[in-house]
Amino acid sequence: MVKTPVPAEENVAPGHMGCPGCGACLALRLALKALGKRTIMTVPACCWAVMPGVFPYCSIQIPVLFTAFETAAASASGVRAALDAKGQKDINVLAWAGDGGTLDIGIQALSGAVERRDNIIYICYDNEAYMNTGIQRSSSTPIGAWTTTTPVGQTRAWKSEPKKSGVEIMAAHRIPYTATACVSYPEDFVKKVQKAASIVGPKYLQVLSPCPAGWKSDPERSIQIGRLAVESTVWPMYEVEDGVYTVRKPAKKVSVKDYFRTQGRFRHLGEKDIEEIQKTVDAEWELLLKKETMTARK
Amino acid sequence: MSRQPRSYKDLPLAPITYEDTREAFKTGSWRTFKPVVDNSRCKKCWICWKFCPDMSIRILEDGTGVEIDYDHCKGCGICATECPARCIEMVPED
Numbered sequence: 114m115v116k117t118p119v120p121a122e123e124n125v126a127p128g129h130m131g132c133p134g135c136g137a138c139l140a141l142r143l144a145l146k147a148l149g150k151r152t153i154m155t156v157p158a159c160c161w162a163v164m165p166g167v168f169p170y171c172s173i174q175i176p177v178l179f180t181a182f183e184t185a186a187a188s189a190s191g192v193r194a195a196l197d198a199k200g201q202k203d204i205n206v207l208a209w210a211g212d213g214g215t216l217d218i219g220i221q222a223l224s225g226a227v228e229r230r231d232n233i234i235y236i237c238y239d240n241e242a243y244m245n246t247g248i249q250r251s252s253s254t255p256i257g258a259w260t261t262t263t264p265v266g267q268t269r270a271w272k273s274e275p276k277k278s279g280v281e282i283m284a285a286h287r288i289p290y291t292a293t294a295c296v297s298y299p300e301d302f303v304k305k306v307q308k309a310a311s312i313v314g315p316k317y318l319q320v321l322s323p324c325p326a327g328w329k330s331d332p333e334r335s336i337q338i339g340r341l342a343v344e345s346t347v348w349p350m351y352e353v354e355d356g357v358y359t360v361r362k363p364a365k366k367v368s369v370k371d372y373f374r375t376q377g378r379f380r381h382l383g384e385k386d387i388e389e390i391q392k393t394v395d396a397e398w399e400l401l402l403k404k405e406t407m408t409a410r411k
Numbered sequence: 412m413s414r415q416p417r418s419y420k421d422l423p424l425a426p427i428t429y430e431d432t433r434e435a436f437k438t439g440s441w442r443t444f445k446p447v448v449d450n451s452r453c454k455k456c457w458i459c460w461k462f463c464p465d466m467s468i469r470i471l472e473d474g475t476g477v478e479i480d481y482d483h484c485k486g487c488g489i490c491a492t493e494c495p496a497r498c499i500e501m502v503p504e505d
Contacts, residue, residue: 115457115470115472115474117457117460117461117470118456118457118458118461119461121470123466125466126431126432126433126466127432127433127438127465127466127467127480127482127483128431128432128433128434128435128436128437128438128482128483129432129436129438129465130436130438131464131465132485133441133442133464133465133485133486133487134464134485134487134488134489135464135487136464138464138465139462139463139464142464142466165432166432166435166436168422168426168428169416169422169423169427169428169429170428170429170430170431170432170435170436171428171431171432172431172432172433174431299461299462325487331488332487332488332489333487333488333489333491333492333501334492335464335487335489336462336489336492336493337492
């Protein structure tokens with residue numbers, strides 16, 4: 114047997130309907146490598162509701178429950194309750210939703226499930242807009258980005274509101290475990306999913322999944338773009354475990370401009386706009402480092 | 412496309428899927444560039460395999476390199492970009 118960097122087991126079959134270079138495909142592939150066959154997942158409307166293929170075929174090789182947009186967390190709670198009633202303890206319950214289905218439409222169900230301390234793993238694959246329906250803005254779209262509902266024209270109507278932070282919202286729920294991840298760091302992502310599976314109670318992960326179609330980037334650069342997002346600290350990688358922050362510091366730091374220049378959705382931004390965003394990103398990073406120092410275990 | 416249902420009568424009685432998408436959907440037809448591997452220069456890091464979003468790179472049983480599943484590879488080029496040995500090349504489909 115050849116030794117592989119991430120588990121060799123495949124639970125997603127090729128032939129799915131994802132775009133070439135899709136980060137979300139890789140995210141699910143890695144998540145199911147980490148969780149294994151003893152998993153039941155629920156999927157609301159999102160890219161992954163379409164990507165498994167047309168009935169009667171499905172590329173996901175574990176039981177999947179396709180549900181309504183707002184019910185990813187609620188249906189996962191239901192599956193867990195049913196398993197508890199049957200006395201089956203060794204099955205992971207995974208809710209797998211996009212950023213719109215998590216942070217806009219599904220947030221009350223998620224908040225409820227976390228507050229009830231339901232033993233589920235919730236993973237949000239964050240491609241920073243409603244990509245499946247045609248790149249509409251979501252509350253997870255970053256400031257300055259072009260989308261079809263924040264089109265860029267003479268009125269400069271790009272998205273002017275900052276991105277909502279799912280992990281911070283979950284940390285405020287006193288969740289046992291929450292973390293950000295990125296598909297460009299598969300070992301780290303697999304480790305975080307496995308750690309989440311080992312903890313009893315609600316777990317929330319948000320994984321940045323570059324989307325070539327919506328970000329107007331080259332498919333072959335998806336992994337590089339994810340890496341640049343982490344290195345520019347636009348997408349900081351950190352974990353919050355019972356309120357204790359652990360931040361992964363990037364080996365080298367790049368500017369926000371280097372990250373933005375890889376994507377067509379930021380093409381319209383001028384030097385001054387990027388400078389403004391750089392300042393916000395730096396301030397957020399400082400704040401995050403402060404949180405890590407403040408919450409460090411003595 | 413194998414076993415493609417012609418009417419509702421061909422569909423299963425319950426919403427249970429027949430099989431995975433491997434046979435029914437050959438997504439290799441989407442490709443404009445195809446990756447070609449030179450296994451003699453392969454460093455066996457399996458980075459291409461790790462990053463393939465289409466599960467289309469298979470590690471050879473004897474560990475001497477990788478093999479590409481041209482039936483399903485969509486030609487995104489992530490493997491060629493990420494390969495540290497630069498032994499995967501993207502060539503136009505004929």
